[in-house]
Amino acid sequence: MHSDVRDAMRLILADNADARERLAAEIPCLDSTGARAALWEIGRDDGTVLCVLHGDRALFPSFQFRNAAVLDAVIEVVAILGGSLSDWQIAFWFVSANRWLDGGRPMDRLYNPGAVVAAARAEVDEVIG
Numbered sequence: 001m002h003s004d005v006r007d008a009m010r011l012i013l014a015d016n017a018d019a020r021e022r023l024a025a026e027i028p029c030l031d032s033t034g035a036r037a038a039l040w041e042i043g044r045d046d047g048t049v050l051c052v053l054h055g056d057r058a059l060f061p062s063f064q065f066r067n068a069a070v071l072d073a074v075i076e077v078v079a080i081l082g083g084s085l086s087d088w089q090i091a092f093w094f095v096s097a098n099r100w101l102d103g104g105r106p107m108d109r110l111y112n113p114g115a116v117v118a119a120a121r122a123e124v125d126e127v128i129g
Helices: 003-026 032-042 072-081 087-095 113-128
Strands: 052-054 057-061
Touching (some): 057 087, 072 113
């Protein structure tokens, strides 16, 4: 591999690691125990929640839970984006400004689930089309 390509890959990997550290530090998350309790409470353990692996820990961003339930919009978005994005990419999607939400972050717009799901569909349509 050419040294310029290797240098670029190193920078990309370092930037990605920094982004993961920031997300883990800035976004409230449940650990496996807390998430398992919430999922047991609602009888759901089918992989429809958002979980990212950070080091040796599984993190479940807390924005997806309300009253011991996983928000339907999150379940739908994970299903929509899961075919083309990794779990980390989906997490970044939720916490990043989104043009289909007028620059708002999907995690902050979950009070309007239809808009968040539509933004996810638009994201997939743009990637595919």
